[in-house]
Amino acid sequence: MDNSGYSQEQRDTIYRVIAERRDVRRGFRPDPVPADVLGRVLAAAHQAPSVGFSQPWDFIMITDRARRERIAALARRHAGEFAADLPGARARAFDQLKIESILDTPVNIVVSCDRTRGGRHTLGRHAQPQTAEFSSVLAVANLWLAARAEGLGVGWVSFFDERELAAELGLPAHLAVIAYLCVGYVTSFAAEPELATAGWARRRPVSWAVHAEEFGHRGMPGEAPVDPLADLIGAITPPDAEAMAAAAERQDRMTKPRGSLGVLEEVSVRLAGLAGSCPPPLPEPACVAVFAADHGVHAQGVSPWPQEVTAQMVANFLAGGAVVNAFAAQAGAEVTVVDVAVAADLEPVPGLLPRKVARGTADFTAGPAMTRDQAMAALVVGAEIARDLVAAGNRCLVTGDMGIANTTASAALICAFTGADPAEATGRGTGIDAATYARKIEVVCRGLARHSPDPADPVGALAAFGGFEHAALAGFILGAAALRVPVILDGVIAGAAALAAVALAPDAIAACFAGHRSAEPGHAVTLSYLGLRPLVDLGLRLGEGTGAVLALPLVQSAARALRDVATFDSAGVADKL
Numbered sequence: 321m322d323n324s325g326y327s328q329e330q331r332d333t334i335y336r337v338i339a340e341r342r343d344v345r346r347g348f349r350p351d352p353v354p355a356d357v358l359g360r361v362l363a364a365a366h367q368a369p370s371v372g373f374s375q376p377w378d379f380i381m382i383t384d385r386a387r388r389e390r391i392a393a394l395a396r397r398h399a400g401e402f403a404a405d406l407p408g409a410r411a412r413a414f415d416q417l418k419i420e421s422i423l424d425t426p427v428n429i430v431v432s433c434d435r436t437r438g439g440r441h442t443l444g445r446h447a448q449p450q451t452a453e454f455s456s457v458l459a460v461a462n463l464w465l466a467a468r469a470e471g472l473g474v475g476w477v478s479f480f481d482e483r484e485l486a487a488e489l490g491l492p493a494h495l496a497v498i499a500y501l502c503v504g505y506v507t508s509f510a511a512e513p514e515l516a517t518a519g520w521a522r523r524r525p526v527s528w529a530v531h532a533e534e535f536g537h538r539g540m541p542g543e544a545p546v547d548p549l550a551d552l553i554g555a556i557t558p559p560d561a562e563a564m565a566a567a568a569e570r571q572d573r574m575t576k577p578r579g580s581l582g583v584l585e586e587v588s589v590r591l592a593g594l595a596g597s598c599p600p601p602l603p604e605p606a607c608v609a610v611f612a613a614d615h616g617v618h619a620q621g622v623s624p625w626p627q628e629v630t631a632q633m634v635a636n637f638l639a640g641g642a643v644v645n646a647f648a649a650q651a652g653a654e655v656t657v658v659d660v661a662v663a664a665d666l667e668p669v670p671g672l673l674p675r676k677v678a679r680g681t682a683d684f685t686a687g688p689a690m691t692r693d694q695a696m697a698a699l700v701v702g703a704e705i706a707r708d709l710v711a712a713g714n715r716c717l718v719t720g721d722m723g724i725a726n727t728t729a730s731a732a733l734i735c736a737f738t739g740a741d742p743a744e745a746t747g748r749g750t751g752i753d754a755a756t757y758a759r760k761i762e763v764v765c766r767g768l769a770r771h772s773p774d775p776a777d778p779v780g781a782l783a784a785f786g787g788f789e790h791a792a793l794a795g796f797i798l799g800a801a802a803l804r805v806p807v808i809l810d811g812v813i814a815g816a817a818a819l820a821a822v823a824l825a826p827d828a829i830a831a832c833f834a835g836h837r838s839a840e841p842g843h844a845v846t847l848s849y850l851g852l853r854p855l856v857d858l859g860l861r862l863g864e865g866t867g868a869v870l871a872l873p874l875v876q877s878a879a880r881a882l883r884d885v886a887t888f889d890s891a892g893v894a895d896k897l
């Protein structure tokens with residue numbers, strides 16, 4: 321066998337088939353697939369690598385209509401259950417997607433896995449039993465690529481209870497179903513995944529996935545390692561003046577008196593500037609990220625609540641029992657919880673993103689709340705959460721937070737960035753008596769005296785006072801700004817984080833929408849410093865993201881009005897004389 325690489329033309333073909341392989345659900349032709357073509361595709365699948373050369377796959381060919389109808393009914397039931405669990409905007413988007421072609425294709429192929437094939441001494445499976453399944457998946461990959469080269473579309477369906485499907489196929493108990501594939505000729509292959517064109521999810525750039533030596537040290541081969549913060553800040557640019565002008569001009573032509581949508585007109589103009597298009601995309605689906613962390617300054621007696629409440633409330637968010645869950649359900653938003661620094665071990669459950677940088681901050685009256693490295697790590701956590709949520713298809717991010725004693729850290733940060741007096745920036749948080757309030761102000765004063773924070777060194781200020789959720793929220797805001805996705809800020813904690821984000825990248829303000837004005841006095845100071853106008857002012861002081869979620873329909877309505885409302889000329893309505 322020739323050991324050298326392939327010719328340029330052959331390599332181009334290999335890379336072409338990899339790039340043009342698609343999961344296909346639409347546009348299948350009914351004509352049967354000739355046996356010799358199917359034979360070639362199956363032989364390609366059978367050449368896949370496998371752990372210990374165990375070749376654990378089998379291929380079950382299904383053409384019988386009645387059987388496929390029974391299987392399609394199983395898939396429909398699971399799709400229905402999945403849809404019932406989706407937040408509003410996601411459920412509407414899911415409705416538009418086609419997720420299986422069981423009956424539209426002439427042949428379905430099930431790829432199974434025998435985890436026992438080869439016996440107990442199968443090389444490599446000893447330490448990692450899951451390598452048996454991995455091997456069958458590689459057979460699927462070969463099949464998928466060969467099928468593309470033959471002009472055959474393949475759609476992978478996974479809306480099944482695995483054992484229910486196994487029973488329908490007469491699979492013995494030691495065989496697992498790995499893939500259910502719908503195969504047939506197609507008229508054309510889409511250039512991009514349907515989930516990308518439908519806006520469900522986006523492709524992550526390859527540079528996000530490549531790390532040098534250790535996880536987190538990102539960088540493509542031959543390129544300088546990525547400095548995540550500098551990269552993020554470099555990606556944040558001013559809003560698009562042309563799109564803003566077009567939006568303002570359209571507002572004036574819409575069938576309503578000029579200016580009659582008040583603040584929402586400004587919101588729509590800002591959304592257009594951020595997106596760089598008029599009208600801007602609708603800010604949905606939306607996801608609230610609740611960043612949870614604990615605070616060493618709690619030891620100073622600044623909150624009447626025990627520190628354990630942070631972890632207990634995280635459990636409540638995940639069980640769907642908190643106010644933010646109720647408000648998000650009403651607004652059709654998803655809630656995700658990020659453990660940045662909760663001082664407890666949290667059970668892994670769906671909806672919890674485990675990103676613990678530390679078990680809470682240190683007491684800032686005794687020393688820095690975190691190291692600079694920790695502050696940087698939390699900033700990067702927040703930015704990556706923003707990135708992942710946007711890649712998952714969200715078009716609006718909403719800040720949430722949970723951290724007993726975090727209004728104390730917020731007050732210190734607000735003083736550090738705005739120069740406000742601690743008595744002006746410190747509030748009563750969850751509700752404290754006069755003595756505790758006086759102590760809280762004194763604690764903030766001591767912290768400021770101890771650290772003499774430099775507002776020109778935002779990472780230093782974050783490290784001095786914490787919390788981890790503030791640093792992560794600052795990264796989250798920067799991430800949203802870099803991706804030009806709006807981020808609705810909740811109250812005083814998000815406000816303090818936004819001060820840090822804007823100190824790092826002044827143009828990040830373009831992505832920020834103030835959801836509400838909290839009852840905490842430091843929040844008003846922050847909003848006026850940032851020049852943000854709150855959309856809701858209901859005296860809320862809960863946090864969690866509650867005020868921001870209430871503002872979500874307002875931000876969405878502002879974008880929708882700009883998109884949907886007729887203009888005087890298009891509707892034939894006479895303008896004011």
Ligand SMILES: Cc1cc2nc3c(=O)[nH]c(=O)nc-3n(C[C@H](O)[C@H](O)[C@H](O)COP(=O)(O)O)c2cc1C
Nearest residue numbers: 341342343418419420476477478479512513514515
């Ligand atoms: C393990 C696996 C399971 C999948 N299950 C489904 C499914 O149930 N329904 C569906 O429509 N697509 C399914 N897909 C297809 C993916 O949505 C698709 O691969 C992805 O959007 C990327 O698009 P592309 O394959 O065209 O690059 C599955 C893909 C994989 C790898």
